[in-house]
Amino acid sequence: MRKGLFSGIFLGLVLLAGPVAADDPGVIRLGAAVSLTGKYSSNGAFTRKGYDLAVEKINEAGGVTVAGKPYLLQIIYYDDESTPARGAQLVERLIQQDKVQFVLGPYSSGLTEAIAPVTEKYGVPMVEANGAAISLFRKNYRYLFAVLSTTDEYLRGAIDIAARLSADPSKLRVAMAFENDPFSQDVREGVLADMKRHGMKAVVDDKLPPELNDMSATLSKVKALRPDLLLISGHDKGASLAIRQMADQRVNVPMLALTHCDSARIAENFGPAAEYALCAAQWASTLTYEDDLFGSASDYARLYEETYGEVAPYQAAESSAAVQVYADAFARAKSLDPEDVRQALTETAMMTFYGRIEFDETGKNVAKPMVLFQVQDGNYVVVYPEAFAEAKIRWPTPPWGER
Amino acid sequence: MLDNLLLFVQFPPLAVDVVVNGLLIGAIFALAAYGMALVWGVLNIVNVVQGELVVLGGYVTFLLVQWGMPPLIGVPVSALVMFGVGWVLYRAIVFRVVDRDIFISILATFGLAILIQQLANLSFGADVRSVDAGLGPLHFLDGMVTVAWVKLIAFVLALVAGASLWFFLRHARLGQAIRATAQNPRAARILGIDTGRVYAATYALNAALCGAAGSLAVMAWTIHPYMGLPYTVRSFMVVVVAGVGNVGAVVAAGLGLGALENVAGFVLGTEFQIAFVFALMVTILVWRHLRAARRREHLK
């Protein structure tokens, strides 16, 4: 009996060694641990769809030519269950067992924080599209490249607009409610720096626990203190809850800015209650960027919608761009050695449907601005920066009684 | 923290607002907690899947509204659908842990909770869902106190449900059978009560209560597949404080918990809101234990 048990365990160990990594010629394998389950699973799914769409498109177009030889791209996925410990473990596994030499990022800053030390240790490049926390880029990681704008820029637009619209920015009073997770707390840090620049004052500064299903205590404070600007960041749930409860509690603020409101689909889900909300976004389908692979931003949006039957959120777009960055780097490196590819990545200077991508020495993309949407008549309309603005910002938000 | 307390002084209506909103949340907790107390008392099971039943109830209402039904219809329909779900769950799995160590039931229902979370994620997606009941809010005190109609309805419904549960247990045939089984299952069996049926009905009734709670939650707040746990732990807490046998105490504890939690979130900062709730629960348990120990007894 014990023999049977041990042979069972042995068989398990053999199976554990995993789907054996036979090295097909002509295939470049990328690895990614994304959140298919757990609290980030909706955005994890967007990330995966974005990766898949780009891989499909690149392979359709003949793949990547490296030193004269064509290669197809392939991604090996694991589910990190939205937990950092799992993420780090799975990436280690991708590198060690699946022999993946190029890693695509997970969803969320927290998971990227957990994974970056692993890729760094093995000298494996990671191009990521969903870890925006500025703290990631203060650690001198050499192998980390992010196609997105960092957290400090997320709500900068909203603060700048508020400053511009007011006679005396230093009189502005700001209320903040940020989820207690790495991403949102980093956004908060950026906001505090920007507020300092304008001399603004924080009147509410709450941290929302991730399990919170009610934020009426915070909103009551906001109602009492009547700030000029309310900033909220808490992934999809934070955005949805804020819109829902502000309408229910009739919280009046002249300006409300959020993150993640397009991936939370607030305009679709909450209708009129979502009007006037400003949303920080990495990308919008109305932007005028273009590349050879996907065409324009709106072409990408259309393709995405045809493929997956839903509107393309920026999380998917930036993920697709991450794959494009890899393809570009492979071609320029003329080699599949991780060190050569890393070198090529540092020299990236390309235009994509998602925007311009150039990495600074810390690995973050410095060539693309954040945009701000405003929900206007049920649509997400770009109102900032001016160069891309489709419409003028509607300000101030009228009180609930007049909406 | 002091700033926040000062706010209460500066804006007295604010205190009312915070407490009222807390009471309204508490009503939903109470609704889920009735069910938990019922199952705990009758089946001797700690039902960790409680929160997931609430979330499923929310999804039923969400789907109904997607199909064009008026949201409020969702409350009875969710309750009805969840009654069926509860019955099936009991007949399929839960009956196997009745009469077993209560710890086994905790683990087994925890497994069920993971299962349901995941199936909900696979079938409804992980998006945050909400339903607009289209009722708008009520204002008091110059707009400083706002109460959404739907929360008020939730509150009233929770009280009505409590009262009817009490009445049902006291006077309906099935209710009496449930109480008899709770007190002494063996005697109940001898008296010809089909205890298996009573257990199934109790569990299904619990699921129905959760369904109603979920339906109200999706209108007043939001739901997504992984948000059952807060409802589970708060139901726990309410039952731990109120005991399993007393519907009135469950209402009081539920409302009290909601109000206390909201005030704590306001005063200590929302980041310590949950910590406060659980620290409070541990403190209550320890305090009750010490009180019992002084009297040469122990907490059972």
Next chain:
Amino acid sequence: MSVMLEVREVTKRFGGVVANDRISLTVTQGEIAGLIGPNGSGKTTLFGCITGTLPVDGGEVYFEGQPISHLRAGPIARLGLLRTWQQTRIYGEMTCAENMAISAREAHGGLISLLKPVPAATRIRASDLLAFVGLHEKRDERGGRLSFGQQKLLEFAMALMNEPKLLLLDEPTAGINPTLINGLIDRLRRANAELGVTLLVIEHNMRVIMNLAHRITCLAHGEVLAEGTPDEIRDDARVLDAYLGVA
């Protein structure tokens, strides 16, 4: 001979029911005292009050002159006052030998003493006592698998292992095969005489208690009805009434 246990005016209520109403009794060192009374007369409740498992509502219990009614079961046991239960309590998942080993007196000690292995002397004593109650062959059997009567014997042996000064036995012969009862009486006597354990025994079986006890207290309706030698009790009309009247 000195008074070992003195129960003075002990009162215990359960809600409105008075289970023990100002009960007083004494047990002298070295004797076998009996406690009888019809069902529900408060005998087991009194045991609980004495040994610290029930809170006392009034009165005081002295053990070797020391008041103990505020103490809990553990400290009282460490003073040398032990009880057994009517429904028997043993450690069901442990073997008889283990049951005995952990019942030894040295297990009362602090943590350091617990971190030593069971000494050989204890093993031998445990083995002897198991033999004394006739369970030697069962020493490696799990306690929970013994028959009810065997469990009773094991519990008795465990109590002796603890070297108590005073042992309170709650119906030691209940559930025991009648053919074995005489043997048990003999063992109780030997425990009293050879090991020097003072006994206070609750017993329903009149034949047993009249045979065994030096002195008997009879309770009824939570009060002391009568007290005296077996002969005195046997002849007491009130005792007879109490038993027959209830029946």
Next chain:
Amino acid sequence: MTKLSDWHIMGVLAIAGLGLPFLAPGLITQLSFLWLMVIFALTWDMLGGRMGYNSFGNILFFGIGCYAAAVVQRDAGLPYFEALALGLALGAVLAVAAALLFGAALLGIRGHYFAIGTLGLGITAAEVAAGWDYVGAGSGMALPLFPGALGQREFFFCFSLFAVAIVCFLFLRWLYGTRFGLALNAIRDDQDKADAMGLRTTPIKVFAWCIAAFFLSISGGLAANMIGFIDPRDVAFAGATFGVWMVLMAILGGKGTLWGPVLGAVVFHITQELFWTYLLGWQRVALGLLIVVIVVFFPQGIMGWIAERRAAREGAAS
């Protein structure tokens, strides 16, 4: 199981533990996690299996170990290994102190109220850590990078955790052979009886928790460094994952047996890894089902099942 075969199995496992990292370097991280799981299951079983106190809060000590190491390594200004050693020591002291404090308060509570109380303790700890800026609040803490050469890190943590697991196992094996082990069992079987027999149950229970706390905090400090990043709810005080797995592994292997928790940890860990590899996106469904199946159909665990089978065979033979 005779003494001899016990040592045989240990020998085989020791050789496997020392050799596998070299034979299958690709599995080294999983192996490290396996040793962690073994520690989890062993320490949980001391309370849940041996003493009958089903704790959902043991994760508290793991988390304390994680944070103590992280804080010392951040602030002490010492070289990596010195800081790590100091962090582990501090973590152990804090964890044992916490076990003393909370043990004295909570271990008098019985049955499911104890389970719920400890659950509350674990969640409170997670939420406090998530709100406390000094330990990074909700952003968690990143641990310093390992100074050694590439690949050394894995070996270091794998062997460290292996060593802790071995020490833990041998210590518990010895402990269960003393009167203390018997006292734990006595408390499990009938605490009132144990009390009434004069056992000092409260110090015994608290001491047992302290032992669990010690090993968990050491493993926490090591695991935090191995993972490289601690998040209050998902890594350090991960009650919904690690906290529950401890229980499941012990039950799966067989509560209250020496080898049960080890076996349970091995089987559970391998199963879990297989789910992750082969059931992308469905692995949590499988995990949920596995939990239900384990506790509903298999509460006696593997060791219990073997014992039953053996008893049945002997019964048939005699």
